[in-house]
Amino acid sequence: MRKLAITVALASLSFSASAETIQERAAPCLACHGERGSSETENTPSLGGQQAPYALIQLFMFREKLRTFEPMNEMAKPLTDDDLRAFSDFIASLPKPAAPKDAGDAARMARGEGLAKQNRCNTCHNTDYSGKDNVPRIANQREDYLAKTLAEYKDNSRHGYDATMADVMGAIPKEQIADLAYYVAHVR
Amino acid sequence: MMRHSSASRSLLLAGAFFGAFTLSAIAQQPASPPAAGAAPTAAPLPPGSPMIGRPDNEAAAKLAPVAPPPLPSAPDKLPLAKLKVPAGFNIEVYAAGMANARSLAQGDKGTVFVGSRLVDKVYAIVNKDGKRSVKVIASGLYRPNGVAFKDGTLYIAELSQVSKIDKIEDVLDNPPKPTVIYDKLPKDEAHGWKFIAIGPDNKLYVPVGQPGNNVLHDDAHGQIRRMNLDGSGAEVYALGVRNSVGFDWNPENKQMYFTDNGRDWLSETVPEDELNRVTKAGEDFGAPFCYQGNIIDQELGWGKNCKDYTAPVGLMGPHTAALGMRFYTGSQFPKAYKNAIFIARHGSWNKSQKQGGDVVVVKLNKDGTVKSMEPFLTGFLEDNKYVGRPVDVMLLKDGSMLVSDDWNGAVYRITYGKPKVAAQ
Numbered sequence: 088m089r090k091l092a093i094t095v096a097l098a099s100l101s102f103s104a105s106a107e108t109i110q111e112r113a114a115p116c117l118a119c120h121g122e123r124g125s126s127e128t129e130n131t132p133s134l135g136g137q138q139a140p141y142a143l144i145q146l147f148m149f150r151e152k153l154r155t156f157e158p159m160n161e162m163a164k165p166l167t168d169d170d171l172r173a174f175s176d177f178i179a180s181l182p183k184p185a186a187p188k189d190a191g192d193a194a195r196m197a198r199g200e201g202l203a204k205q206n207r208c209n210t211c212h213n214t215d216y217s218g219k220d221n222v223p224r225i226a227n228q229r230e231d232y233l234a235k236t237l238a239e240y241k242d243n244s245r246h247g248y249d250a251t252m253a254d255v256m257g258a259i260p261k262e263q264i265a266d267l268a269y270y271v272a273h274v275r
Numbered sequence: 276m277m278r279h280s281s282a283s284r285s286l287l288l289a290g291a292f293f294g295a296f297t298l299s300a301i302a303q304q305p306a307s308p309p310a311a312g313a314a315p316t317a318a319p320l321p322p323g324s325p326m327i328g329r330p331d332n333e334a335a336a337k338l339a340p341v342a343p344p345p346l347p348s349a350p351d352k353l354p355l356a357k358l359k360v361p362a363g364f365n366i367e368v369y370a371a372g373m374a375n376a377r378s379l380a381q382g383d384k385g386t387v388f389v390g391s392r393l394v395d396k397v398y399a400i401v402n403k404d405g406k407r408s409v410k411v412i413a414s415g416l417y418r419p420n421g422v423a424f425k426d427g428t429l430y431i432a433e434l435s436q437v438s439k440i441d442k443i444e445d446v447l448d449n450p451p452k453p454t455v456i457y458d459k460l461p462k463d464e465a466h467g468w469k470f471i472a473i474g475p476d477n478k479l480y481v482p483v484g485q486p487g488n489n490v491l492h493d494d495a496h497g498q499i500r501r502m503n504l505d506g507s508g509a510e511v512y513a514l515g516v517r518n519s520v521g522f523d524w525n526p527e528n529k530q531m532y533f534t535d536n537g538r539d540w541l542s543e544t545v546p547e548d549e550l551n552r553v554t555k556a557g558e559d560f561g562a563p564f565c566y567q568g569n570i571i572d573q574e575l576g577w578g579k580n581c582k583d584y585t586a587p588v589g590l591m592g593p594h595t596a597a598l599g600m601r602f603y604t605g606s607q608f609p610k611a612y613k614n615a616i617f618i619a620r621h622g623s624w625n626k627s628q629k630q631g632g633d634v635v636v637v638k639l640n641k642d643g644t645v646k647s648m649e650p651f652l653t654g655f656l657e658d659n660k661y662v663g664r665p666v667d668v669m670l671l672k673d674g675s676m677l678v679s680d681d682w683n684g685a686v687y688r689i690t691y692g693k694p695k696v697a698a699q
Contacts, residue, residue, distance in 0.1 A: 140344065147345035153395060168346050204317035207326040211339035221342035243464065246417075248393055251325070251340050253464035254487060258324040 109177045115162070116174070124181030132232045136183025141223040142175035144248050153246065183217075184227040191273035199270020202263050206255065208271075216274055221248070230272035237264045325465070325488040327574065328540030334627055335540075341624045341661065343393070347374045347684025354662040358654040360689055363609070366652070369677055369688040370400040370409050376679045376686055378470055378599060379669035380422040380429070384444045387669070388412075388429055389679060389686065390422040392468045397422060397431055399447055400686065412443070412450045420520075421471035423479065425504065430479060432469040435460040437481060437506065456506030461486065461495050466518040470599065470667075475529045479504055482533075484518040489538045489563050491575060497562060499533065513553050515584055517562035521599040521667065526614055530554060530643060532588070534597040534618060537566050539625040546570050548597040550589035550618070552643060558585045589645035594623035595631030599667030603636075605674025608691045612636065617676065619665040622656060632656040634665050634678055652678060652689065 119128045124135025134142070148154035150163035150171065166174070190196070203209070213219050216226035225233065239245035241256040241264070259267075320327050329335050350371045360366050375391040376398065382388065387400040397413040413419065413431065421432030429443040431453050437460075438453035440446070457479075461467070466484025473479055478501040485497040498516055502509035513533070522533035531553040537546035546566035561568070561584035564576045568586030571579060591597035600618040615638045622632030634652035637645055655663040664682040671677060675690040 140342075144342065144345050151394060153393075171346065201318060205320060206324065207317075207320070207329055210326060210329060210336055214336060219339065222339055243462075247464070248345070249340065249342055250464035250467065254325045257463075257465070257487070258321040260321075 109173050113174065113177055119158075124178065125184040126229055126232075130231050130235055131229070133184040133228055134178045135181035136217070137175075137178050137181075137224050138218045138220060138222065139175045139179035140220045141218060142178045143171055144221055146171045146175055148248060153248075183224065186227050186275045187273055189273075190275075191269065195266055195269050196273060199266040199268075199273075202259075202267050203270055206259060206267075208267075211251070216271060225271050226274050228272060230268050233271055234264055234268035237268060323487050323490050326540070327489060328538075330540075337627070338625055341622075343375065343664065343682040345374060345393070347372050347376075350685075353683055353685050354654065355687070357657065357662060358652060358687070360652055363691055365690050365692075365694040367688050367690075367694075369686045370407060371683070371685040372409055373398045373400075373686070374684045375681045376684050377420050377666045377681050378422050379667045379677055379679050379686070380424040381669060381671065382424050382429070382444045383427065385672070386444050386447065387671075387677065387686070388422045388424060388443075390420045390431065392418050392420045392681065395419065397429075399443075401447055410447060412447060413440070413453055416453075418468045420468040421481075423471045423473050425473045425477075428504070430456075430471060430473070430504075432471040432481060434464070434467040434469070435462045437469075437471065437479070456504075457481070457502060457509065459509065463487075463496070468520075470520045470522065472522055473504070474501065474531065475524050476501075477504065478502060479506075480512065480522060480531070481509075482516060482519045482522075484516070485563060488540065489572065489575060491563065510556075512556050513551075513558055513560060515560040515562050515564070521597070521618070523601050523616070525552075525639075525643060526602055526604050528643065532600065532602075532616060534591065534600055535560065535562065535587075536596055537594070538563065538572070539594065541566070541570070541573070542593075543626055544593050547590035547593050548595050548620075549587035550591055550597065550600075550616070550637060550645065551585065552588045554585075559583070560585050560587070588643065589637055589648065591618065591620065591635075591648075592623075592630050594625045596621035596623060597631070598665075599669075599679070601668050601670060601676075603670065603676075605670050605676075607674025608676075611638075614639070617651060617668045619668050619678065621664050621666055621681075622661060629656055629659050629661070632661055632664055634668060652687075655680075655682075 119131050120126050120134045126133040146163055149159040152160055211222045212225055218224040240252040241261055243253050358366050373389055375393045376389045377392050378390040380388045385402045389398040395414050395416050396411050397419050399410045399412045401408050416433050418434040419431050423430040427442050429440045431438050436455050436458040438455045440450055440453050463486035465487045471481055480501045482499045483496050485492055498511045499513040500509050501512045516535055518536045519533045524531050533551050535549040537548050551560050564579040565581040565584050569581055598619050598621050600616050603612045603615050615636050617636055619634050620631035623630045632655040633650055635648050636651040638647045640646045661682055663680045666679045666681045669677045675688055678687045
């Protein structure tokens with residue numbers, strides 16, 4: 088199902104004409120990332136409310152293959168610099184993902200909160216985890232995507248734009264990733 | 276390792292600073308516990324965390340490393356009109372459109388090579404038949420920050436290896452892939468990118484930063500190595516180096532001078548970045564135990580004494596990120612600049628009021644110590660925000676100076692005297 092969605096997405100992106108509105112051009116993106124920017128696809132991030140400078144960096148990295156994920160590398164390949172700017176501004180304008188309806192398991196939330204505070208995630212990601220500039224919004228991001236991303240920063244299989252997250256994750260044991268991701272995904 | 280709450284850390288900080296610094300430095304220390312209503316004090320940070328030392332307050336929570344925009348600025352969007360140089364000097368755009376332009380090196384035939392840190396490319400600014408153009412001569416590299424040139428060969432330093440392209444200026448249109456000459460280097464991201472240069476001893480100098488903000492490490496980090504130009508015979512040349520991203524040799528006595536960046540989160544005012552001088556191989560410059568020659572680290576410095584390490588010859592300002600530097604050996608600038616050091620300060624992030632983001636000129640006394648430091652190129656910092664960030668400086672053969680700007684992906688040229696129309 089997901090493969091099909093990506094194939095459809097790729098096909099539609101490559102035929103997009105510049106006369107289309109950004110909403111129309113972004114339809115293939117939202118096929119995986121969620122109609123209103125809140126993803127319901129496994130391991131695929133919500134984009135809504137993302138910081139535009141961060142989104143621009145990621146789209147640039149996909150286009151330049153500095154960040155490797157083939158479907159995104161293909162999607163970004165034909166994009167011009169102005170396209171990258173237009174898509175990142177559009178992403179930022181989508182509504183931010185909502186907190187899950189359930190408050191989350193109290194014990195896991197407490198553990199996760201302790202870890203997030205201990206590691207000062209709020210230094211760069213902001214006190215409400217909404218991010219700032221080149222630092223992404225992580226509040227209510229998909230839990231599976233957060234856990235996957237933290238693990239990839241930890242073993243450096245995902246190269247950050249700069250060294251910051253590799254540096255931070257170097258000091259955080261991999262056993263703590265699940266609780267951190269759970270907390271950030273559920274934070275209110 | 277000793278651990279303590281942030282409140283007791285503040286006390287320790289105040290104690291450690293007492294007597295060592297001016298009253299204003301003490302006054303800047305976090306004095307109060309977290310504001311009422313804040314969550315209970317968090318658990319101590321894990322060892323090696325880059326956040327160690329960060330106080331739990333609102334001002335500190337506003338600070339984060341500043342990343343440049345990924346797309347280079349269009350030539351007409353560069354901040355040229357905002358940049359200021361001393362009377363009699365001129366500044367112009369030399370080349371633009373090079374995402375994340377960082378370290379600079381000059382070829383024998385006038386090509387300027389430009390490394391990058393956040394993208395995978397090395398660029399060449401080519402001067403041919405009076406025309407200047409930019410080419411990508413290598414891509415798919417990993418954080419290729421460092422470039423050096425000698426006898427026709429370009430040396431490129433990635434995060435964990437050094438490679439070369441022979442006769443590069445003859446093959447600019449179709450350069451071969453770089454050949455690796457040295458890869459016995461750690462792979463840490465933190466302070467893993469490298470500045471490189473070739474010394475008067477014809478050796479290649481390669482720094483290996485400390486793998487974190489303020490960390491203990493093994494024998495493979497925190498140093499500057501030197502090696503033969505084929506990568507053989509590597510040895511440690513300087514120790515106690517936290518993160519040097521610039522060095523050059525005094526043309527008068529061939530001593531190496533290098534910049535070194537001080538740790539984050541100690542305070543708004545200290546430690547200052549260092550300008551160091553190596554007088555003999557094997558000297559230890561103190562990090563992470565002693566910073567700026569007179570601060571014993573609050574955490575790792577217990578049982579250590581600054582007297583056991585070589586003190587810097589100059590202090591470059593707190594968190595200012597003093598990076599690329601060159602002695603001025605040209606003849607175009609006035610005599611007062613002869614053999615002075617031009618140093619690019621990339622600019623701070625770990626400071627409420629940003630500092631640096633300029634090129635300064637350091638003049639030396641006859642004995643090689645620092646006589647003065649003054650601003651030379653300013654204007655990159657506007658309303659506490661960067662409109663550009665200088666990384667490296669380099670002299671062209673005519674004695675004019677190039678300055679790279681990784682924020683805008685551009686290189687500027689500074690000349691002295693009546694402006695000449697630059698060749699296009």
